Amino acid sequence: MSSPHLIFKDIDEPGLNTLDVYLKRGGYENLKKALQMPPEGVTEELLQSNLRGRGGAGFAMGKKISFLPQGQMDKYVVCNADESEPGTFKDRELMQKIPHLLIEGLLIAGYAAGATKSFIFIRGEYAEQAEILEKAVEEARAAGYIGANILGSVHTQDLWVHRGAGAYICGEETGLLDSLEGRRGNPRLKPPFPANQGLYQGPTLINNVETLATAPLIIEMGGAEYAKLGAENSTGTKLVSVSGNVTNPGNFEIELGMKSRDIIEGLAGGVPEGRKIKFWFPGGSSSPVLTPEELDLPYDFDTMAKAGSMLGSGAIIVVDDSNSVVDVALKLAKFYKHESCGKCSPCREGTNWTVKMLQRIDTGVATPMDLDILESVQQQIMGNCLCVLGDAMAMPLSSMVNKFREEFEEHIELAREADPYPEEAVA
Amino acid sequence: MSDATTRDNIFNPVVPIATPPAEIVPAAPTQQRIAAFKDEAPRYADGSRVPGWDDPVDLTKDPATIPDPATTPVPEALRAEIEGLLPRYPDPKSASIPALAAAQRVHGWCSPTAIEQVACVMQLTPAYLIAVASFYDMLDTKPVGRCRVYVCTNISCSLNGADALLDAIQGELNEGDDVHARGFECLGACDIAPMASIDGTYVGPISLDEVPTLVDQIRKGEEPLPEKQLLKRPSVDPEANG
Numbered sequence: 001m002s003s004p005h006l007i008f009k010d011i012d013e014p015g016l017n018t019l020d021v022y023l024k025r026g027g028y029e030n031l032k033k034a035l036q037m038p039p040e041g042v043t044e045e046l047l048q049s050n051l052r053g054r055g056g057a058g059f060a061m062g063k064k065i066s067f068l069p070q071g072q073m074d075k076y077v078v079c080n081a082d083e084s085e086p087g088t089f090k091d092r093e094l095m096q097k098i099p100h101l102l103i104e105g106l107l108i109a110g111y112a113a114g115a116t117k118s119f120i121f122i123r124g125e126y127a128e129q130a131e132i133l134e135k136a137v138e139e140a141r142a143a144g145y146i147g148a149n150i151l152g153s154v155h156t157q158d159l160w161v162h163r164g165a166g167a168y169i170c171g172e173e174t175g176l177l178d179s180l181e182g183r184r185g186n187p188r189l190k191p192p193f194p195a196n197q198g199l200y201q202g203p204t205l206i207n208n209v210e211t212l213a214t215a216p217l218i219i220e221m222g223g224a225e226y227a228k229l230g231a232e233n234s235t236g237t238k239l240v241s242v243s244g245n246v247t248n249p250g251n252f253e254i255e256l257g258m259k260s261r262d263i264i265e266g267l268a269g270g271v272p273e274g275r276k277i278k279f280w281f282p283g284g285s286s287s288p289v290l291t292p293e294e295l296d297l298p299y300d301f302d303t304m305a306k307a308g309s310m311l312g313s314g315a316i317i318v319v320d321d322s323n324s325v326v327d328v329a330l331k332l333a334k335f336y337k338h339e340s341c342g343k344c345s346p347c348r349e350g351t352n353w354t355v356k357m358l359q360r361i362d363t364g365v366a367t368p369m370d371l372d373i374l375e376s377v378q379q380q381i382m383g384n385c386l387c388v389l390g391d392a393m394a395m396p397l398s399s400m401v402n403k404f405r406e407e408f409e410e411h412i413e414l415a416r417e418a419d420p421y422p423e424e425a426v427a
Numbered sequence: 428m429s430d431a432t433t434r435d436n437i438f439n440p441v442v443p444i445a446t447p448p449a450e451i452v453p454a455a456p457t458q459q460r461i462a463a464f465k466d467e468a469p470r471y472a473d474g475s476r477v478p479g480w481d482d483p484v485d486l487t488k489d490p491a492t493i494p495d496p497a498t499t500p501v502p503e504a505l506r507a508e509i510e511g512l513l514p515r516y517p518d519p520k521s522a523s524i525p526a527l528a529a530a531q532r533v534h535g536w537c538s539p540t541a542i543e544q545v546a547c548v549m550q551l552t553p554a555y556l557i558a559v560a561s562f563y564d565m566l567d568t569k570p571v572g573r574c575r576v577y578v579c580t581n582i583s584c585s586l587n588g589a590d591a592l593l594d595a596i597q598g599e600l601n602e603g604d605d606v607h608a609r610g611f612e613c614l615g616a617c618d619i620a621p622m623a624s625i626d627g628t629y630v631g632p633i634s635l636d637e638v639p640t641l642v643d644q645i646r647k648g649e650e651p652l653p654e655k656q657l658l659k660r661p662s663v664d665p666e667a668n669g
Contacts, residue, residue: 002666003666005664005666005667008662008664008666008667009667009669010667010668010669011662011664011667011668012661012662012667012668013668074517083615084612084613084615085613086581086582086583086612086613086617087582087583087613087617088613088615088617089615089616089617089618091615092615092616093662096658097662117517123615124528124563124565125565125577125611125614125615125624125627126615127624127626127627127628128627128628128629128657128658160515160516162515162521162524162525163524163525163528164524164563165524165527165528165563165564165565165566166563166564166565166566166611166612167562167563167564168612168613179524180521181518181520181521182518182520182521182522182523182524182559183520183523183559184558184559184562185562185563200517200518241617241618243583243617243618243620244582244583244586244587244617245586245587248663249583249617249618249620249663250618250662250663250664251618251662251663251664252663252664253664253666253667267664267665285581285582285613315617317582317583317586317617319586323586328582328586331581331582331585332582335581335582335612335613338612339612341562
């Protein structure tokens with residue numbers, strides 16, 4: 001059940017976050033190698049690797065770079081380090097322990113895209129990681145890896161760390177761009193996509209931390225070699241964050257296609273003694289839930305999609321049988337209601353009403369018909385907004401109501417019985 | 428069918444409108460449930476559910492314009508910090524959020540003075556900055572305690588007892604403590620659930636019997652639970668370290 005460890009190789013080496021130690025293990029050699037290739041050559045390697053975005057959408061990185069227009073103009077590379085998807089904490093460990101890998105990846109991607117300015121948008125809550133990253137950026141700048149004519153090449157690229165201030169929606173790529181422009185983080189209509197009109201309306205490549213950190217590894221081993229790892233159409237390794245009711249929560253680097261059971265019960269230790277898995281989220285809290293019967297499915301993009309869920313950010317949340325599905329649903333709905341930016345009516349109103357309906361279900365003033373109304377609200381949110389925050393609530397909630405309907409109905413009955421209506425004579 | 432129940436217009440041809448039968452009377456929910464719903468959607472002075480709309484507008488004043496540097500005193504350190512951020516971006520407005528965060532560190536919250544100072548240095552209107560500040564959870568537009576304790580109460584931490592942890596921490600704090608302890612959304616530390624971020628330092632897993640010690644350390648400004656800090660935690664991946 002062993003997986004090749006490309007990113008997490010000797011991750012706890014002391015001082016790995018410093019330039020000296022990073023250079024000793026061959027750091028920035030891949031940047032040198034990339035700068036000696038033409039930019040199209042770098043893009044070709046990334047296309048051959050079939051690396052899919054590691055932030056949640058899973059869009060092929062090489063294809064994304066090829067969407068940027070060619071030619072001399074102000075182009076930008078933005079690293080989406082606003083890791084706010086509940087259950088996800090893989091980028092945190094990467095940025096904290098090996099920040100130079102991310103910086104090198106940003107420079108390689110910037111060279112391939114022809115970008116001159118790059119930013120790392122890191123969530124404000126990751127203050128410690130932001131500090132480590134800022135120090136690493138200054139080290140790289142002082143050593144000449146960032147700035148004008150990097151390593152004597154024609155490529156010029158500036159890099160700054162930008163801290164966010166606490167908003168889940170700023171993890172959405174266009175919400176991030178609006179926030180980076182100094183505004184409220186409201187997402188934009190797509191098309192036009194950031195590759196054409198992104199930051200300051202210029203062509204922008206925006207990628208997740210892990211995706212960019214994989215770029216140096218692909219340059220090192222070659223795109224075709226990387227594509228041999230993993231599963232068909234889900235190449236390579238993935239950092240997976242496992243949390244919830246497991247005995248050994250944490251980040252694990254796995255080869256895509258590994259059985260989900262081996263990840264949850266093998267690496268993460270499974271649920272505590274005496275309990276059973278009730279359901280699990282394969283891709284963060286925004287993914288439809290799966291049942292214990294689906295634990296033997298391989299963990300890759302296509303299998304999860306075929307099972308009616310998604311790989312998403314690669315964050316597995318395990319819920320055991322000591323928890324009520326109604327509690328989990330209400331907790332989730334409150335999160336999405338809080339984080340809705342308010343721009344689109346179906347999401348702004350839908351998240352609000354979903355919370356209210358779930359509260360009615362929880363306190364016993366609901367009937368089973370409320371479950372049908374809840375489901376219909378979720379259907380009316382999905383696909384009707386500028387971004388997928390509304391869908392991110394609607395999909396898991398819908399799956400929970402469908403797969404655990406008896407439990408919801410039982411909860412409604414028990415709650416009503418626990419607090420019977422007072423017998424009042426009405427005038 | 429009375430005439431009053433029909434409608435006659437281009438949108439709705441003459442269609443009888445049924446009136447609900449008089450006998451169906453919804454049962455009255457108990458006072459507890461009424462209270463729960465009332466708490467969730469409070470009403471403000473003029474009956475609206477939107478906070479701030481009942482703040483009276485001072486009609487004797489003109490709308491606030493970009494503050495004049497000549498009449499707006501700004502602490503030198505804050506000015507230097509914000510001006511250091513501006514050249515990083517092709518559009519200096521991008522520095523709004525880091526600048527507001529810097530002002531919040533100086534003033535304790537995004538107070539009207541703080542907003543005015545940032546507006547003065549960046550040459551923006553205070554209204555623009557308030558619009559931005561009110562969007563983000565980490566920027567406080569109301570006065571709160573200086574030390575910020577964020578207890579994650581999202582799904583993974585909640586499955587590990589985060590709600591009880593938040594109650595315990597808030598219960599342990601006193602009125603006079605300059606500490607703002609609140610629930611927060613997923614802080615990206617689900618592996619140390621249940622956890623808290625004390626002014627950016629991630630600490631966890633915190634057990635309920637450690638709460639008095641933790642709160643005491645917070646009050647005194649000491650390192651919170653040093654052996655439980657995230658930065659010191661090695662990887663749990665069995666193959667991560669050869």
